[in-house]
Amino acid sequence: MGERVTRIMYIFITIALVNEMSTVQARDNNKRRSKEKAGGFQKNICDITDRDSKVHCYCENAREPRNATKAECWVFNGGIPSDDYIWQSFASQPTLQTLSFNVRVDGALGYVPTKALQYLQRLRSINIKYGNIIDVRTFAFANLTYLKEVTLSQNQIEIIQQYAFAHLPNLTMINLEDNMIVEIGLDSFFDLPKLQKLTFTKNNISRIKDGSFQHTFNLLELDLNKNNIQHLNRHTFDGLANLRKLDLRRNHIYNLTEFTFAELWNLQELLLGKNDLKYISERAFDGLSQLRKLSLDDNKLAALPSGLFEGVRGLSSLDLRSNELRALTYDNIKPILDNLKPPSSNLLLEENSFVCDCRLKWMHTLRDETKSQSTKESLESVTCKIDPPIVSSAYNNMDDTDSKLDFNKEILHAGITIETIDKNNITDKKTTAEDISKEHVNDIIIPSAKKGVKRTVLKIPPETLPCPIEKRTMTELIPYMIDPVIPIQNEMKTFRFQEMNTSSRVHSMATIVAWSICIAFSFT
Numbered sequence: 001m002g003e004r005v006t007r008i009m010y011i012f013i014t015i016a017l018v019n020e021m022s023t024v025q026a027r028d029n030n031k032r033r034s035k036e037k038a039g040g041f042q043k044n045i046c047d048i049t050d051r052d053s054k055v056h057c058y059c060e061n062a063r064e065p066r067n068a069t070k071a072e073c074w075v076f077n078g079g080i081p082s083d084d085y086i087w088q089s090f091a092s093q094p095t096l097q098t099l100s101f102n103v104r105v106d107g108a109l110g111y112v113p114t115k116a117l118q119y120l121q122r123l124r125s126i127n128i129k130y131g132n133i134i135d136v137r138t139f140a141f142a143n144l145t146y147l148k149e150v151t152l153s154q155n156q157i158e159i160i161q162q163y164a165f166a167h168l169p170n171l172t173m174i175n176l177e178d179n180m181i182v183e184i185g186l187d188s189f190f191d192l193p194k195l196q197k198l199t200f201t202k203n204n205i206s207r208i209k210d211g212s213f214q215h216t217f218n219l220l221e222l223d224l225n226k227n228n229i230q231h232l233n234r235h236t237f238d239g240l241a242n243l244r245k246l247d248l249r250r251n252h253i254y255n256l257t258e259f260t261f262a263e264l265w266n267l268q269e270l271l272l273g274k275n276d277l278k279y280i281s282e283r284a285f286d287g288l289s290q291l292r293k294l295s296l297d298d299n300k301l302a303a304l305p306s307g308l309f310e311g312v313r314g315l316s317s318l319d320l321r322s323n324e325l326r327a328l329t330y331d332n333i334k335p336i337l338d339n340l341k342p343p344s345s346n347l348l349l350e351e352n353s354f355v356c357d358c359r360l361k362w363m364h365t366l367r368d369e370t371k372s373q374s375t376k377e378s379l380e381s382v383t384c385k386i387d388p389p390i391v392s393s394a395y396n397n398m399d400d401t402d403s404k405l406d407f408n409k410e411i412l413h414a415g416i417t418i419e420t421i422d423k424n425n426i427t428d429k430k431t432t433a434e435d436i437s438k439e440h441v442n443d444i445i446i447p448s449a450k451k452g453v454k455r456t457v458l459k460i461p462p463e464t465l466p467c468p469i470e471k472r473t474m475t476e477l478i479p480y481m482i483d484p485v486i487p488i489q490n491e492m493k494t495f496r497f498q499e500m501n502t503s504s505r506v507h508s509m510a511t512i513v514a515w516s517i518c519i520a521f522s523f524t
């Protein structure tokens, strides 16, 4: 018993002594430090007491020299020369693994402090925030073999020099978000065998030199969201054979040419939303055999080439919202239609300019067959417009606009009963049109023919959707030609609404309408 008490007492006394010794030592250190020059060499970068120092670091694990693993440094004063002694002071903590610089004063740190990094052979992560780094120079990271992550977000980087990121065998992630980079040049990223993620979000990149990514062949994710890119070509992404995700949202791409992504054999996700896309080559997505997800939302697409999805037969998530699509044909969607049926699949089509015609019929079938809730919901809110048909040259010659409109209405409502036509006086066009648009046929409200009236596609019975005349070539047609076309006089004899041939009544109806049109022409 007594022996144990003595032992405990002994321990207490030892602790008290050690404490006393270290405070004495600290006082001595302070005296010495005050003699050191501001911004100059520091014995221990983790223990700077000099209030004039331009850099102050707070370290985890140890304030002892040679033992800290994590340091957070604040840069208060500007104008530190890149070869200032303060950077050499980092040699006092060679085991640092994580280092970050928070720049507190505008313009206080205008370069990557390579002179400090070169001593930190164990460094795994470096983060410089809010600096004013304009360019990242050649070998800025001093060939550090352990370096895994570099974050230089929110600086003012415009230029990444050749070999800026080079010979870094363990580097997996580079984040350059929110800078002012204008160009990605050749060999800026060189010998980075483990690089997996490269982020350029929110820069001003308008040029990517062909082959810029040749030496980053293990890259999995490339983020170019929110830049100024207008052109891509088939060599832009050379070398990225392992890329899984490519984010090109919020750029100004307007023309996607053939084989742009041909090198990206493993790409699974391609995001092209919020660009200015108007033209897509039929072979733009060729080579993307692994692609699962494609977003093309918020663009200016009015039509898609019919074979566009032939090269991406694995696609199961497609976002086409907020475009100007006037049609999306069965031919367009056929290569991927089966992929759109499992619960996790996704087809989003809202906010387009679809024309109500039979080319939208497949939407009914897909709605019934898909197990994806989001696809069902999207399909159910897709709308289409009953557009006044495009005029033929004969029609253009009619100068009375009122009669033009009514003329269209008669064409559009030609599916109603013979009695209706008989009852209404063709020459008294205004009342005719109004009467017709109130007619009910088979409990279906005939769509109002007012220009641009939107209807929910799935609420229109598929068999009542009219088909454009030129069925043979319709999928290749550019949008202005796929409107329901009003036949000119000499086409009248063959004029007929396809898909409406089930009853002879419809046949005779069409004849009557054609005949009425002739009358209308003769009145002008």
Ligand SMILES: *[C@@H]1O[C@H](CO)[C@@H](O)[C@H](O)[C@H]1NC(C)=O
Binding pocket: 061, 062, 064, 067
């Ligand atoms: C350094 O830290 C380790 C633990 O991380 C500790 O065991 C060692 O004693 C420390 N060395 C010095 C000199 O403080």
Ligand SMILES: *[C@@H]1O[C@H](CO)[C@@H](O)[C@H](O)[C@H]1NC(C)=O
Binding pocket: 139, 141, 142, 143, 167
């Ligand atoms: C990095 O390695 C390259 C090639 O081995 C060499 O030319 C360059 O001087 C090295 N840079 C530094 C800072 O060590």
Ligand SMILES: *[C@@H]1O[C@H](CO)[C@@H](O)[C@H](O)[C@H]1NC(C)=O
Binding pocket: 145, 146, 169, 170
């Ligand atoms: C990469 O880092 C690990 C430690 O994380 C190290 O063992 C390895 O040697 C490094 N690789 C190279 C090529 O230096």
Ligand SMILES: *[C@@H]1O[C@H](CO)[C@@H](O)[C@H](O)[C@H]1NC(C)=O
Binding pocket: 180, 182, 204, 206, 228
């Ligand atoms: C972006 O780059 C273009 C030149 O490509 C330049 O005209 C424009 O001013 C830059 N924008 C910003 C915000 O720096």
Ligand SMILES: *[C@@H]1O[C@H](CO)[C@@H](O)[C@H](O)[C@H]1NC(C)=O
Binding pocket: 255, 256, 257, 279
């Ligand atoms: C799109 O790019 C291709 C290839 O550069 C070119 O031939 C075509 O004319 C372009 N289309 C438009 C509409 O600019």
Ligand SMILES: *[C@@H]1O[C@H](CO)[C@@H](O)[C@H](O)[C@H]1NC(C)=O
Binding pocket: 425, 426, 427, 428
């Ligand atoms: C149609 O109306 C015109 C005048 O508006 C009239 O002269 C003509 O007899 C009418 N025809 C029929 C078939 O009701």
Ligand SMILES: *[C@@H]1O[C@H](CO)[C@@H](O)[C@H](O)[C@H]1NC(C)=O
Binding pocket: 498, 499, 500, 501, 502
């Ligand atoms: C007319 O309808 C029949 C079935 O009722 C169909 O077999 C035929 O192909 C249709 N003709 C046209 C020109 O659509």
